[in-house]
Amino acid sequence: MLEHIELFFKSIFIDNMVFAVFLGMCSYLAVSKKVSTAVGLGAAVIFVLGVTVPLNWLLDTYLLQDGALAWLGPEYADYNLSFLSFILFIATIATMVQLVEIVVEKFSPALYNSLGIFLPLIAVNCAILGGSLFMQAREIPSLGLALNYGISSGIGWFLAILAIAAIREKIRYSNVPAPLRGLGITFIITGLMGIGFQSFGGMLTGDNEPPEDVDTSTAKKVEEKKIEKEIEDEEKAVSYNEVINK
Amino acid sequence: MALLSKKDANLILDPLADNNPITIQVLGICSALAITAELKASVVMALSVIFVMGVGNVVISLMRNLIPSKIRIIVQLVVVASLVIMVDQVLKAFAYELSKTLGVFIGLIITNCIIMGRFEAFALGNGVWRSFLDGIGNALGYGVILIIVGFFRELLGSGTLFGIPVFGDPVAKTGLYSIGYENNGFMIIPPAALIVVGIIIWVQRSRNRALIEEA
Numbered sequence: 115m116l117e118h119i120e121l122f123f124k125s126i127f128i129d130n131m132v133f134a135v136f137l138g139m140c141s142y143l144a145v146s147k148k149v150s151t152a153v154g155l156g157a158a159v160i161f162v163l164g165v166t167v168p169l170n171w172l173l174d175t176y177l178l179q180d181g182a183l184a185w186l187g188p189e190y191a192d193y194n195l196s197f198l199s200f201i202l203f204i205a206t207i208a209t210m211v212q213l214v215e216i217v218v219e220k221f222s223p224a225l226y227n228s229l230g231i232f233l234p235l236i237a238v239n240c241a242i243l244g245g246s247l248f249m250q251a252r253e254i255p256s257l258g259l260a261l262n263y264g265i266s267s268g269i270g271w272f273l274a275i276l277a278i279a280a281i282r283e284k285i286r287y288s289n290v291p292a293p294l295r296g297l298g299i300t301f302i303i304t305g306l307m308g309i310g311f312q313s314f315g316g317m318l319t320g321d322n323e324p325p326e327d328v329d330t331s332t333a334k335k336v337e338e339k340k341i342e343k344e345i346e347d348e349e350k351a352v353s354y355n356e357v358i359n360k
Numbered sequence: 361m362a363l364l365s366k367k368d369a370n371l372i373l374d375p376l377a378d379n380n381p382i383t384i385q386v387l388g389i390c391s392a393l394a395i396t397a398e399l400k401a402s403v404v405m406a407l408s409v410i411f412v413m414g415v416g417n418v419v420i421s422l423m424r425n426l427i428p429s430k431i432r433i434i435v436q437l438v439v440v441a442s443l444v445i446m447v448d449q450v451l452k453a454f455a456y457e458l459s460k461t462l463g464v465f466i467g468l469i470i471t472n473c474i475i476m477g478r479f480e481a482f483a484l485g486n487g488v489w490r491s492f493l494d495g496i497g498n499a500l501g502y503g504v505i506l507i508i509v510g511f512f513r514e515l516l517g518s519g520t521l522f523g524i525p526v527f528g529d530p531v532a533k534t535g536l537y538s539i540g541y542e543n544n545g546f547m548i549i550p551p552a553a554l555i556v557v558g559i560i561i562w563v564q565r566s567r568n569r570a571l572i573e574e575a
Contacts, residue, residue: 308551
């Protein structure tokens with residue numbers, strides 16, 4: 115249970131799809147002019163991520179991974195089909211989006227009217243494929259956690275687009291320098307929000323770190339720590355996945 | 361260029377500046393920002409996208425009369441995915457460390473909106489040679505921004521370029537560091553990339569006022 119809660123908050127705040135790994139930026143920038151449309155797209159993303167991530171987890175575990183075909187019989191145990199994962203994941207996503215669209219249209223016309231126009235957009239939203247690829251890269255261990263991961267990263271994306279849409283509605287009344295108007299200022303605001311979200315980073319890792327040595331007697335010690343932290347930051351930015359797995 | 365007519369040359373030159381895919385068309389940001397903390401990763405990413413877009417545009421353009429329009433998205437995705445798998449396997453074989461650094465972002469070239477956008481907008485309606493130029497041009501425009509961002513982030517954030525120290529040794533306090541210069545750790549965190557791109561947009565639109573958006 116604890117790992118579910120941890121993964122849930124981690125995916126929403128610390129590894130936020132938009133602010134930490136820049137996924138789904140295209141639709142994030144294009145569809146964030148009004149709050150109402152942003153809510154529609156955000157809901158569709160949560161829904162599709164919640165469906166495709168567990169599905170791709172099943173494919174990854176029983177078809178693609180090294181030795182995943184062992185359930186067919188011992189002679190299949192040597193196969194490693196993981197090079198096919200891109201094509202299989204994107205095919206699953208494209209098919210699922212189409213399927214979801216048809217099902218929703220049939221059973222819930224009201225939902226279809228609010229989500230419908232966004233669903234085709236989602237097939238090529240990097241956040242969806244990114245969700246599946248990160249699920250594979252971080253080696254999420256169970257189907258339940260994969261479902262949790264899909265939904266919670268969707269919620270993180272939803273929060274991000276909701277926030278930026280609200281800010282953009284307000285910023286229309288501000289006097290932004292002309293060359294920054296529109297796209298430029300949106301980038302910078304997103305950057306600032308991202309810095310804000312970075313502060314969530316200590317939320318879960320805080321307890322594992324040894325207590326900070328407060329009275330550092332020599333200046334050299336402080337310096338060393340600073341360099342260590344810089345290296346740590348660099349690792350955080352560059353090899354994101356490895357940090358997650360630690 | 362004698363090889364290219366003026367119209368063809370514009371296909372390559374336009375996306376480099378006034379019709380840049382990232383700063384003007386707002387496409388392909390997804391994979392552009394996360395990997396630009398290092399110049400080397402930016403260059404490799406740019407080269408991968410140039411390859412995928414050049415070849416992809418040619419393939420789609422060759423098949424443009426054969427693809428039924430209803431399933432064209434799936435066909436396009438399959439073409440891109442196959443090309444990206446090739447890039448991924450080559451990187452894994454010859455530059456394993458780098459492919460670890462780029463991680464899932466190579467895979468995310470598939471959903472890079474520039475690629476789908478150019479397939480839809482150009483390759484489906486134009487001949488092979490022009491599609492090829494258009495693909496290369498847009499990928500170059502994307503690569504240029506990537507390399508500019510990577511250059512500043514690595515230089516200011518780590519004081520290195522391609523991993524080679526430029527300002528001296530921060531630990532031993534040589535070079536610029538001996539007079540009190542510090543690396544700006546801020547440039548290394550992911551959100552800094554957004555701010556750098558924001559500044560690039562600012563500079564570009566100040567120079568060319570026709571690009572300024574209506575409020």
